[in-house]
Amino acid sequence: xxxxxxxxxxxxxxxxxxxxxxxxxxxxxxxxxxxxxxxxxxxxxxxxxxxxxxxxxxxxxxxxxxxxxxxxxxxxxxxxxxxxxxxxxxxxxxxxxxxxxxxxxxxxxxxxxxxxxxxxxxxxxxxxxxxxxxxxxxxxxxxxxxxxxxxxxxxxxxxxxxxxxxxxxxxxxxxxxxxxxxxxxxxxxxxxxxxxxxxxxxxxxxxxxxxxxxxxxxxxxxxxxxxxxxxxxxxxxxxxxxxxxxxxxxxxxxxxxxxxxxxxxxxxxxxxxxxxxxxxx
Amino acid sequence: xxxxxxxxxxxxxxxxxxxxxxxxxxxxxxxxxxxxxxxxxxxxxxxxxxxxxxxxxxxxxxxxxxxxxxxxxxxxxxxxxxxxxxxxxxxxxxxxxxxxxxxxxxxxxxxxxxxxxxxxxxxxxxxxxxxxxxxxxxxxxxxxxxxxxxxxxxxxxxxxxxxxxxxxxxxxxxxxxxxxxxxxxxxxxxxxxxxxxxxxxxxxxxxxxxxxxxxxxxxxxxxxxxxxxxxxxxxxxxxxxxxxxxxxxxxxxxxxxxxxxxxxxxxxxxxxxxxxxxxxxxxxxxxxxxxxxxxxxxxxxxxxxxxxxxxxxxx
Numbered sequence: 001x002x003x004x005x006x007x008x009x010x011x012x013x014x015x016x017x018x019x020x021x022x023x024x025x026x027x028x029x030x031x032x033x034x035x036x037x038x039x040x041x042x043x044x045x046x047x048x049x050x051x052x053x054x055x056x057x058x059x060x061x062x063x064x065x066x067x068x069x070x071x072x073x074x075x076x077x078x079x080x081x082x083x084x085x086x087x088x089x090x091x092x093x094x095x096x097x098x099x100x101x102x103x104x105x106x107x108x109x110x111x112x113x114x115x116x117x118x119x120x121x122x123x124x125x126x127x128x129x130x131x132x133x134x135x136x137x138x139x140x141x142x143x144x145x146x147x148x149x150x151x152x153x154x155x156x157x158x159x160x161x162x163x164x165x166x167x168x169x170x171x172x173x174x175x176x177x178x179x180x181x182x183x184x185x186x187x188x189x190x191x192x193x194x195x196x197x198x199x200x201x202x203x204x205x206x207x208x209x210x211x212x213x214x215x216x217x218x219x220x221x222x223x224x225x226x227x228x229x230x231x232x233x234x235x236x237x238x239x240x241x242x243x244x245x246x247x248x249x250x251x252x253x254x255x256x257x258x259x260x261x262x263x264x265x266x267x268x269x270x271x272x273x274x275x276x277x278x279x280x281x
Numbered sequence: 282x283x284x285x286x287x288x289x290x291x292x293x294x295x296x297x298x299x300x301x302x303x304x305x306x307x308x309x310x311x312x313x314x315x316x317x318x319x320x321x322x323x324x325x326x327x328x329x330x331x332x333x334x335x336x337x338x339x340x341x342x343x344x345x346x347x348x349x350x351x352x353x354x355x356x357x358x359x360x361x362x363x364x365x366x367x368x369x370x371x372x373x374x375x376x377x378x379x380x381x382x383x384x385x386x387x388x389x390x391x392x393x394x395x396x397x398x399x400x401x402x403x404x405x406x407x408x409x410x411x412x413x414x415x416x417x418x419x420x421x422x423x424x425x426x427x428x429x430x431x432x433x434x435x436x437x438x439x440x441x442x443x444x445x446x447x448x449x450x451x452x453x454x455x456x457x458x459x460x461x462x463x464x465x466x467x468x469x470x471x472x473x474x475x476x477x478x479x480x481x482x483x484x485x486x487x488x489x490x491x492x493x494x495x496x497x498x499x500x501x502x503x504x505x506x507x508x509x510x511x512x513x514x515x516x517x518x519x520x521x522x523x524x525x526x527x528x529x530x531x532x533x534x535x536x537x538x539x540x541x542x543x544x545x546x547x548x549x550x551x552x553x554x555x556x557x558x559x560x561x562x563x564x565x566x567x568x569x570x571x572x573x574x575x576x577x578x579x580x581x582x583x584x585x586x587x588x589x590x591x592x593x594x595x596x
Contacts (some may be wrong), residue, residue: 014405021402022413029474030416033423035442036431052445093328096321104318112326114587119333121583123531125552126572129559130336130343153332156325184310185317214424216534221560231426238430238538246434253427264422268415271422271478 040250047246062247063255072252074226075233079256082144082219082229083212086151090208094156095201098163099189103172113160120157124217132221142224150218155208162207162270166200167193203270206263213260230256337576343569357566364570373546374571377554384465384550385529391469392525393518396476401506403477404484414478421474429538432467436539457547460540464548467535472528476521483517484510516589523586527579551575 039047041058066072100106101113131150132141140146170193178188194201216231223232234256237249264271344364346357368374403414420428435442436453444451453463491513495505533552536542542549542557549557555575558568 015407018402018405018407022407022410025399025402025413026416029420029470032431032435032442032470033419036434039434048440050440050445052440052442093324097325100318100321106318106322112322115329116325117587118580118583119329121527121586122579123533123552123575125531125533125555125559126575126579127333127336127340128556129565129568129572130340131332132559133565134336134339149328149332153328156328160325182310184313186313210422214426216424216426216537217556231424234424234426234430235534235538238433246440249430250434253424253430257423257427260422260424261419264418265415268418271418 036250037254039246040254042247044247062251066248066251066255069248071233072230072255075228075230076255078144078223078227079213079229079231082147082151083209085144085148086155086212087205087209089148089152090155090159091201091205093152094159094204094208095163095194095197096189097156098160099167099193101160101164102167103175113164116157116160119154120161124154128217128221131218135222141222142227144223144227146222147219147227147229150222151208151212151215154218155211158207158211159204162204163197163200166197166203170196203267206267207271209263210260213256340569340572343566344573346566348566360566364566365574367567368570368574371567373549374554376546377549377551378574380461380547380549381530381551384461384532385526388465388469388472388529388532389522389525391465392473392476392529393522395469395473396521397480397518399473399477400480400484403481414481417474417477420471421478423471425471425534426538428471429467429535432463432470432535433539436463454540455544457545460544460548464532464535464539467539468529468532472525476525479521480514480517483514487513519589520586523582523589527582527586530575530579530582 040062041060042053042056043059043061046053046056101109135141135146140149174192174196175188178192179185183191214231215229216235219229219232220235223229230252234249234252237245237252343357345359345361347360347363348357399417403410403417433454436444438444438450438452438455441453443453451459454460487510491509492505495509500508531552532550533556536548536550536553537556540548542553551571552575555568555571558564558571
């Protein structure tokens with residue numbers, strides 16, 4: 001009896017310690033962001049008070065200021081356009097390719113898969129200069145098209161590595177039945193495989209969406225003031241001193257990050273698998 | 282026995298049919314099937330070649346040439362290894378190489394250490410642990426520029442939260458001894474969750490028998506962890522370390538937003554050096570050479586990664 005009680009107490013202590021750890025975790029990893037959201041809901045006087053204000057009546061004046069500012073809206077629109085276009089294109093190109101990678105054997109296949117892996121790993125800054133020179137040579141510098149082309153291409157490795165595994169795990173029997181009924185490969189792919197692969201496609205789409213939405217370095221070089229995306233605008237706020245406009249900076253940051261958080265939550269189960277290039281199941 | 286070959290059985294089985302219309306339809310399907318593989322692969326290959334292959338080849342060429350931005354695309358003069366020589370005799374490049382190595386090793390080690398602790402914590406079976414796991418995903422996914430801005434404001438000397446908590450007036454980003462640590466914190470903060478969730482997936486996929494056997498044999502929790510769990514988790518740790526090394530090596534956004542490489546070049550990592558050579562001083566051939574040094578280093582890690590994951594697939 002005594003041993004049982006001791007075991008129970010030890011378990012209780014263990015649980016308490018675990019929760020202490022978990023709360024610390026929350027404070028370290030999430031509180032900084034909540035603090036930034038807090039700043040975005042403060043007036044200028046409240047932001048620049050020392051020691052900081054912990055309780056106040058939230059104000060939306062920073063959001064009003066940002067959302068009536070043409071700079072922010074233009075860059076947000078550019079980000080939306082670039083992301084939508086590159087996700088659509090990269091899915092159109094990448095998904096049929098992933099299916100072929102999963103179902104067929106053809107010469108150069110493993111070389112192609114490894115090249116795609118390397119494409120994901122190499123530092124963008126090291127490829128930026130020649131890309132910039134080439135886009136300039138074909139008259140695409142400072143256009144949204146150049147960023148869309150870059151994002152589409154650099155999403156392909158993500159899509160192929162996620163979708164290849166997904167297609168490989170689908171049963172072959174349904175396609176084979178379709179072939180026996182006289183369907184072409186294309187028809188079987190469109191009518192049978194794609195509907196089955198919808199959950200995988202959603203994951204691939206969101207990963208490529210996050211790549212385009214979060215990117216800074218390609219857009220910083222390939223766009224100008226008219227075609228810049230939100231991260232480029234945000235980075236320009238940070239140039240040198242952050243000045244006194246913390247309210248606008250934090251409010252724009254929050255607005256840019258909200259879509260990211262929503263989409264990450266949708267795919268959270270597959271996130272790590274996607275980001276580690278399919279090495280972890 | 283299931284059908285092994287993926288040859289569509291239909292069209293071939295029906296070729297004996299006499300119906301001409303049916304034959305023509307058959308021929309069309311056969312044609313479609315024949316071009317299916319090239320049709321699906323070619324767009325990916327073309328895009329990768331145009332946006333990745335050709336630029337890479339061009340910068341490799343450039344790194345062995347004397348070239349200016351206003352000369353023709355292929356008007357450069359071959360200069361052998363002169364650009365690489367310039368690069369390695371540039372004290373700024375050498376210091377940025379050393380800084381990058383130090384920065385990468387320390388951030389990856391910290392991410393592994395914290396990531397492993399967080400993974401063990403999240404692996405405990407207490408109610409609501411899933412809520413914390415979900416919350417942990419947020420820093421890892423947010424726009425890097427926003428993460429960098431967040432920490433720039435938190436580390437602000439006069440009104441930042443960090444100084445307010447510590448009761449200090451430290452100028453984190455203006456002090457050459459502290460700036461690299463400060464920009465490193467952002468990436469450790471952003472990427473520890475990735476390592477944690479990857480290792481958590483590893484922990485949850487481990488068989489429970491060895492741990493139970495160790496408990497039966499009277500091993501302490503620490504002994505069990507050290508001699509049973511850790512060796513089993515090793516393949517996941519290797520993947521996490523290699524991936525994080527590859528991605529920390531390219532760190533750019535946090536530095537660009539927070540310090541721009543300063544103060545006194547104390548945060549000028551290779552990525553910043555390459556970026557500045559490319560787009561601020563327009564020393565394009567030097568930038569190409571420095572790009573290829575970066576590419577070469579990352580390629581070595583890619584090869585390690587490919588071998589590490591191959592071996593895991595066999596197990």
